[in-house]
Amino acid sequence: MEMIKIAVAGYGNLGRGIELAVRQNEDMELTAVFTRRDPKSVKLLTEGVPVYSLDDAPKHKDEADVLILCGGSANDLPVQTPELARYFNVIDSFDTHARIPEHFANVDKASKESGHLAFISLGWDPGLFSLNRLYAETILPKGKSYTFWGKGVSQGHSDAIRRVKGVKRGIQYTCPIDDAIEQVRNGSQPDLTARQMHKRECFVVAEEGADKAAIENEIKSMKNYFDRYDTSVSFITEEEFEREHSAMPHGGFVIRSGLTGDNEQTPQRIEYSLTLGSNPEFTGSVLIAFARAMKRLTDMGQTGCKTIFDIPPAYLSPLSGQQLRELML
Amino acid sequence: MEMIKIAVAGYGNLGRGIELAVRQNEDMELTAVFTRRDPKSVKLLTEGVPVYSLDDAPKHKDEADVLILCGGSANDLPVQTPELARYFNVIDSFDTHARIPEHFANVDKASKESGHLAFISLGWDPGLFSLNRLYAETILPKGKSYTFWGKGVSQGHSDAIRRVKGVKRGIQYTCPIDDAIEQVRNGSQPDLTARQMHKRECFVVAEEGADKAAIENEIKSMKNYFDRYDTSVSFITEEEFEREHSAMPHGGFVIRSGLTGDNEQTPQRIEYSLTLGSNPEFTGSVLIAFARAMKRLTDMGQTGCKTIFDIPPAYLSPLSGQQLRELML
Numbered sequence: 001m002e003m004i005k006i007a008v009a010g011y012g013n014l015g016r017g018i019e020l021a022v023r024q025n026e027d028m029e030l031t032a033v034f035t036r037r038d039p040k041s042v043k044l045l046t047e048g049v050p051v052y053s054l055d056d057a058p059k060h061k062d063e064a065d066v067l068i069l070c071g072g073s074a075n076d077l078p079v080q081t082p083e084l085a086r087y088f089n090v091i092d093s094f095d096t097h098a099r100i101p102e103h104f105a106n107v108d109k110a111s112k113e114s115g116h117l118a119f120i121s122l123g124w125d126p127g128l129f130s131l132n133r134l135y136a137e138t139i140l141p142k143g144k145s146y147t148f149w150g151k152g153v154s155q156g157h158s159d160a161i162r163r164v165k166g167v168k169r170g171i172q173y174t175c176p177i178d179d180a181i182e183q184v185r186n187g188s189q190p191d192l193t194a195r196q197m198h199k200r201e202c203f204v205v206a207e208e209g210a211d212k213a214a215i216e217n218e219i220k221s222m223k224n225y226f227d228r229y230d231t232s233v234s235f236i237t238e239e240e241f242e243r244e245h246s247a248m249p250h251g252g253f254v255i256r257s258g259l260t261g262d263n264e265q266t267p268q269r270i271e272y273s274l275t276l277g278s279n280p281e282f283t284g285s286v287l288i289a290f291a292r293a294m295k296r297l298t299d300m301g302q303t304g305c306k307t308i309f310d311i312p313p314a315y316l317s318p319l320s321g322q323q324l325r326e327l328m329l
Numbered sequence: 330m331e332m333i334k335i336a337v338a339g340y341g342n343l344g345r346g347i348e349l350a351v352r353q354n355e356d357m358e359l360t361a362v363f364t365r366r367d368p369k370s371v372k373l374l375t376e377g378v379p380v381y382s383l384d385d386a387p388k389h390k391d392e393a394d395v396l397i398l399c400g401g402s403a404n405d406l407p408v409q410t411p412e413l414a415r416y417f418n419v420i421d422s423f424d425t426h427a428r429i430p431e432h433f434a435n436v437d438k439a440s441k442e443s444g445h446l447a448f449i450s451l452g453w454d455p456g457l458f459s460l461n462r463l464y465a466e467t468i469l470p471k472g473k474s475y476t477f478w479g480k481g482v483s484q485g486h487s488d489a490i491r492r493v494k495g496v497k498r499g500i501q502y503t504c505p506i507d508d509a510i511e512q513v514r515n516g517s518q519p520d521l522t523a524r525q526m527h528k529r530e531c532f533v534v535a536e537e538g539a540d541k542a543a544i545e546n547e548i549k550s551m552k553n554y555f556d557r558y559d560t561s562v563s564f565i566t567e568e569e570f571e572r573e574h575s576a577m578p579h580g581g582f583v584i585r586s587g588l589t590g591d592n593e594q595t596p597q598r599i600e601y602s603l604t605l606g607s608n609p610e611f612t613g614s615v616l617i618a619f620a621r622a623m624k625r626l627t628d629m630g631q632t633g634c635k636t637i638f639d640i641p642p643a644y645l646s647p648l649s650g651q652q653l654r655e656l657m658l
Binding site: 101140 | 346349350353426430433450457459460461462464466467468469470514590593596598599600601602603604605606607610611613614615618636637638640646650651653654657658
């Protein structure tokens with residue numbers, strides 16, 4: 001069996017999630033990790049895989065079939081993905097929804113010019129949730145779609161908490177509201193406000209002597225982040241923070257509530273849900289499955305930028321078309 | 330806008346479901362119905378659509394972009410799909426799992442020889458459930474998959490009931506067992522027997538003077554159909570049968586319970602569920618979405634037989650790639 005060679009740029013939670021996912025797939029191997037840190041300081045879980053400086057990535061372009069970029073969407077990926085698409089077939093999980101068209105155009109141009117293939121905005125949202133929105137909305141054109149997230153950690157909201165004066169450590173969980181999910185499931189197609197769909201639970205370790213009432217007030221009234229939601233703030237010890245809040249669970253639901261039939265009165269519901277013990281490990285697993293599709297499509301000579309919408313599902317699986325028809329159809 | 334011309338072969342529950350789905354899609358029109366009955370006896374819901382004898386279908390091959398076949402998997406489709414693929418681009422919902430490879434080969438040969446495109450085994454199972462098994466099993470290779478059906482009417486089991494002596498009318502509902510679903514959701518990856526996953530509820534109108542105890546006993550001990558399940562048999566009046574059992578609800582769940590991470594101890598769950606007010610109306614809606622993909626792929630010159638695994642999701646939607654990236658990713 002020819003192994004699919006995977007390289008990773010950035011070795012944080014997601015990079016490690018990818019490394020762990022590679023181990024679960026017999027046709028994959030991790031062949032390089034690129035980092036902005038001192039390569040000598042990076043200790044992988046996998047023996048014998050070289051760690052290089054990200055600046056040297058172009059020199060190692062022949063060491064990977066697919067390079068997966070693990071940087072942030074705000075500053076890293078808009079630069080890194082088009083740049084590295086000049087040397088590698090690349091996958092990213094760019095998640096700034098409003099800037100996807102611009103990012104797509106940049107990556108498409110770079111990858112076409114260099115003869116590489118690129119997948120952007122892969123993961124679960126954007127990614128699997130987007131895919132389910134597409135299938136469900138196309139199959140049930142008369143209806144309404146709802147996306148609920150959580151219970152899970154929002155990185156952006158956690159960062160916002162940590163910028164508040166007097167906060168030593170902080171984490172924020174986005175929680176879907178059960179009553180809203182029930183209303184959607186029963187087919188009533190409600191109009192729901194942000195506050196009706198999600199609540200926000202914050203856990204904070206305060207600096208010694210900090211004004212906790214002021215911290216709570218500043219968090220709850222923070223524009224865009226918290227003011228439109230019911231938010232709770234709990235002050236805990238650093239020990240409890242370490243013990244209870246270091247896992248990275250997440251998940252959510254995409255629900256399409258539609259109507260079919262004569263006079264459009266027959267209720268139909270499609271629901272997709274994820275319950276994730278670890279967000280980065282799951283996201284890594286998604287990216288690795290699409291890396292296999294990327295290898296197949298590059299073997300067929302495809303280039304340019306694609307999204308999850310463009311990729312035939314069969315290419316993700318290690319099974320052949322015939323095996324898939326026999327075992328999974 | 331160029332309309333996609335849809336023809337239907339067979340005008341029963343599924344044929345009518347397709348007709349109703351066409352109405353919900355602005356880029357589609359129903360252009361012909363083929364029937365084995367006397368065409369004059371078939372009254373459509375849509376004005377002005379011609380009804381032809383199925384034997385005359387080849388004469389009307391230029392009147393449809395896509396012909397959707399609504400016959401049965403046991404006897405009709407194995408003959409009809411390859412035969413009509415000589416004249417049309419065809420879609421069927423062939424659901425005899427064990428015979429899919431043989432059916433695929435026959436349809437592939439016929440459609441390639443005639444330069445047409447064919448999609449087989451489309452709907453929700455096989456179909457959307459198969460698709461979700463593929464994505465979920467590929468993303469979480471270490472894990473276990475479960476498919477639960479219902480609550481919904483099983484046509485095969487209802488037919489079996491109706492063959493029992495003394496049964497005037499009968500219907501069977503397949504019901505998933507809540508406790509089994511809970512066990513799967515909590516991540517324990519149980520081994521479940523058929524009896525542990527589903528129960529069977531039968532409603533029977535007995536002939537006058539029939540031996541009800543004998544009917545109940547014969548149903549419950551029927552090999553393969555009922556003997557491996559907990560089965561209930563309720564005798565009801567014909568009026569109640571008409572009133573309570575003429576809708577065709579169905580649905581089910583595909584659940585993948587997987588493990589990721591160092592030592593593979595992180596639970597991850599992917600769940601897809603359908604709650605359908607009408608099985609044939611929903612199936613019709615699925616087939617119509619794939620008819621759009623078929624039109625796009627035939628415009629690109631593709632021929633031969635494909636399944637849901639081979640079709641890039643974007644082709645199902647009336648939106649352009651750019652619109653999908655802006656609105657749905």
